[in-house]
Amino acid sequence: MFGQLIKNTWLLEVVSIITSCVAFAAIIGVLFHFDQTPVFDWHSISLNTLVSVLSTVTKTLLLITVSACLSQWNFIWFSKYRRPLIDFDVFDSASRGPIGSLSLLWRIKWRSVASLGALITILSLAIDPFVQSVVGLEESQAHSLGNSTSIARALRYSKGSMVTYETQFVGGQDGKTYRSGQTTADFSLQSAILFGLSSSRSSISQQTAARCSGAHCKWEPYSSLSICSTCNNITNQWTMTTTNHDDNPIFPQWMYLDESTGTYSVGGEVTRFEFSNGLYIDNTTEDVSLVAYSTTKRSQTVTFQQNKLLLWSLTTIRRLGDGNSVNDSRVLSAMECGLMYCVKNYTSEVINGTLYESSESLSLKTSPGSFQPLDNPSAVDPMPGQLNSVLIFPRSDLSLGGEYNISQLAVNGIGAAMIDVFSDPLKSTFYNDSGATGYYLGIPGTNKMAVPNSMQPIYESPDLDATFTNLAMSMSNSIRANDDNQALVTGTNSITIYKISWPWLALPLANLVGGCILLAFTISFTYRQSIPIWKSSALATLKVGAAVGPVLDERYIDGMEKQAEKTSFTLPKKPDERNDATEGLREAENLEMQTPQESFYNLGRNEDEESTSNVIRSFRGHSTM
Template sequence: MSRSPRSPSLWPAFPGIPIYLEANDERATMKTYGTTPTTPTTPEIVPHGRSTYLSPADAILPQPSSVEPSSATTIQTSSDRSAIWPIPEPPPEVVQPPSRRPLLRFFPTDRPRIRLDGLAVDTKFDKPASSDKGSFNSGRKSTLGLGIRDGPPKPPSIRIQPPPFENEKADPEANIAQRIEEKLWSYSSSGNVIERWLLEIVSWVISAVCMGAIIATLYVLQDRPSTKWPFDGVGLTLNAFVSILSRVAGAALLLPVAEALGQLKWIWFIRGDSKKMWDFEMFDNASRGPWGAFLLLIHTKGKTIAALGALVTIFALALDPFFQQVVSFPERWTLQPTNSSISRSVRYESLLNVDYQNGVEIINNDGDMLAAADPFFVGNGTQPVPFGNGSRVDFPLSCPSSNCTWPAYDTLAMCSKCVEVPQLLNFSCIYTQVDWISTLNTTVSSYPNATVCGYFLNSTSANPVLMSGYMLGEDGKTTGEALLMRSLPLVEVGLRKPLWGDGSINFKEIRNAVVDVLISSTRNASDVYANKAPVLHECVLAFCVKTVQSSYFVGTYKEEVTATYLNDSQGPYPWTSTYMPDEDIYWTDYLENVTITAPSTGPNFSQWGWGLNNDTMFRTVNIFDRMFPAFTSVANTTAAQIFRWRTGSATLVRTKILDMNPWLLPNNVTRHLERLADSVTNVVRSSSSSEMVLGKAWDNEVYVNVRWAWMSLPLGLLVFSFVFLLATVIKSATEKDQVSIRKNSAIATLLYGFPDHYQKRLAKSNSKGTPRTKAKELKVRLSPTRGWRASGLIFSPLTPKPPRNVPPPGWI
């Protein structure tokens, strides 16, 4: 169908003449130039229960076929326009071709039923009248148009019958996300400030609740074992709990900040002077991430409310590291409910071991103490047994964990002291009785006499004692046997008569000594033959009371002696000896119990105080008679060293070749006796008369340590985000008449797009630079009623002139 030529004719002078309208309403496809509507046009929805007929603008039907024009004057639109009174057309470049099918419009919310009326009717004007009900050109008078008879047939209409509400639901499978968005959009359009910002307020509250939950949990668990965390059994650790809540808090914190920045984006362009179009993208990027927030902060120079939101967005990057640093898990020693224990002894009461020989009672030595002392007499003593990081403890100790401590406690023990007494020795060559050679095994009365040279004790007395020296041969040469070591007790074995004063030289204050002995020691026979002076010590062993501080840590036992108490009281000599002529023996007895003055400690302290009875003391002294006196001699410089001990009885003398002689130099005699005393102390503390001291047991546990300083950033961002959100709410409320609550809505951005001719001028190919470059120069302003208004460097916001020959007001 050809288009009628355009005519520059004006509107007719006879407005009363009726005009037929065709089926198409080209206003539906006609574009408006110059401004952009602020809201889309939505067809009216007729309530349920009433039929609705859409106007021809809602359905573009095929054009009726050409017919003979009526005798009346008519004006047709579109392609069959009259040459008399033409209606102005849109510009040629935007004219849309008529559709060849009816345009059906559906409304998803109502799901209407659609029916086209009158499409089956013959619409030719020259068809004879018919009695069919569907005919439009019957013999009856036409009621269409503006009173002109026999006009074009009635255009088909679309009948919409809404479905009954009770039989069919409207969109039963609606998208939940769509429902949420619709609800939020309705809230944003509400007149209530709280409803307009409900999502942001709820999001901020969620962030605050998550941070509060973290703080409350850490406050309860602070400085407590990590085992107090109740959800370890289900696999949720405290670190995971803090991490999950911190992520939720960070995400919820950024949502109100981003939405507030989006709202400030619209306020930025609606107030004051025109702003650069580039600012719109800068605000939009600031609401999406820290890089855009950083650029916005620089652009605004920190002088606007938006700068606070940009700062919150930037510093939110450090939320996770700060939350991870809040809690740590150091290991600490925790006191356990069970106690540790360690033995001590107040009085040493060994079991009486009695044998009978021919009906005569024979009291044996203390087997436990004998087993502990003998290894030190003929060797290096008992060696510690490795256990854990240290050595096994040789007395009862109980530690239920790897770390135990005890309060300072007192216990009965064996003490030793040694001092060097070189002034007691004098070198001399004397013809005297020899009692130290290795071949002797007889009584004292049969000891041989010989000339010996060396260092003597009491060399000027009637009974000098050789401590280190050698025998001269018959030819007077030094080829005889040499004495390397000698131990001489200052109390005679058997009769218990003191050899020097009260039986001591340097330790007269010590009462009830087990042994007080002089020990001389040389390195080898060469030193003896070279007349080198031996090292002479006076050593004493006696029972004492020690104040001990003990600890046990990871398999290592440590003990520190803080005080020592010895019996320094005065009294008569405790030994007595009685000769029994019938048996030709001496009966020796110890007359007193050993009592040591020391602090009384413990609830079950003995009424007899610290010490031991006389029988136990006697048997202990007998054990040390096995070692003192003793000798070590050698036939020549190349011969083996012979150790001779147990010389207190002529019938019990023993000799042996030692692998290691602890009494010879360079061995430390003082340290060796200390180890011997410690071994005896362990026997005393392990006896049946010992008792247990309770201590504390500690176990290594993982604790929760909270470093509250690291919560400063999360809490600070929470406060600043609230201030920023509150300021944005107040600012948007005061300017609600100019800009609505749009936030980051993309729909609002689409609705306020620039007109087409602005867009073409910004993006045309022959212009310099890109649209983004021009956006940095173009200044725009958002009008609440007219949309975007442009001004500045590229073009002016000129409103397009209205089209010419428009119909007067009131005309369709």
């Protein structure tokens, strides 16, 4: 019963095309589900494997339907009009694969719906690569669990230490006497100061406390307590004075070489370039290449007197030439650079283990009550004009924007650390008490000397602004890494996800729609023209072929094809009905299908004629039983 349904109806083809559509819908569902999701590998089964299996099912069931339709069109094609017999071979070949389908398209063109089936058969060769191209991969960012992807930020910093002198008292500007003490910055920050002076910016940036569990990590912009730097060119802000000491040979005076006589002479005219904070340089000593003044007091700076967040400033005067024309201001340059507390907005990214970071300073002002004496906030500040102090009296935190804070202990410690690094601890009078806390000597023919040692990178720096930027960055890294609460910003880590390219499904979808249309037209033409459902049955082909008789009585295929080209053929509407269109034509030129008995009667005689007669007699005997 089931076998009859399969052979005599379109049940198999209908079920096949429906199942093919379901498999294709499953492909779409699977791809939609896994689009933009991380790549998976479940027991060695990947998404590509799953899609490939469904694609094979889709294509196989589609071709089952298309092949059956093409075979049926072999009979539909000859059911109404006389057609060249060679077309029968063309349709049969088309139902077997792409090569035959090409022949059908070439010969039939689009004169038959079967051409659609041939086109589907050919295009089905590309279904697998098209479906495989649908699944692509791309990098995406996903939030990591825990702190596997994190970077440090600072909301409050209070590192440092202090020693109080029990018997030493110092008077403040409020008229009171306070116990004094010595503060020290945290060791990591002291190290950061030296590292910032001696390292490149790329090396400093890699010292940021960041964790990245993959090859590419990103963080949304975030803010942190930091150190900012500013440098100003103050070359034209000095005061130049000239004094002649010929009549009063006392210091300062200088010696110069008289090249005409080869002797040294004492000159009494001294040219001095001096700033308001007391730092100056003159021509009494040509060997001094740089003088610097380090301070934490705003009032002792040239350009930072109104900056209430200044933690330290360095004023420098540098000789540009060999000093022979020191009285000419064109051979001198002066810069003043300062560090101040600030809040920066950071954008961070790690690519293959390298941190890339950009920052922008935010314009946040101190909060009300910031850094005020706790005992009496409304009283006169004992140490105005500077943040750090040796006086022991409690202050509130230095607060920026109400969210970012640094303790009094940290402020005092950082200020003390900057003075220690950039000031001569022996307070040398080598350079005539010029007000300098540091200098760099460039004595011709002898070794160079920097006092303190930090003056060497300051003097040798080709870009002092960049040097201070590096210094501020290094100190900021230390502050961010040592936040009181170990504040962290969690980021995203790179993962590989599926990227579905939906346009690649256009071809498989078009093939599937075409298969449905082909099946519908095939069923419709079959029933409208009362054609038996023979499809690809070999017996049906033999049944039709019996009508050919001696027309194809050739030994080789090329001979049969030549005969088939010259022979027209049609199927009768009824088994014993003759087609008027064939009347008057020779049998080899115009054939029509005959009844089963007639087909066998008209078999051509060949060399084994007797054997053929026996077959006919046997058939007749079987029929009468």
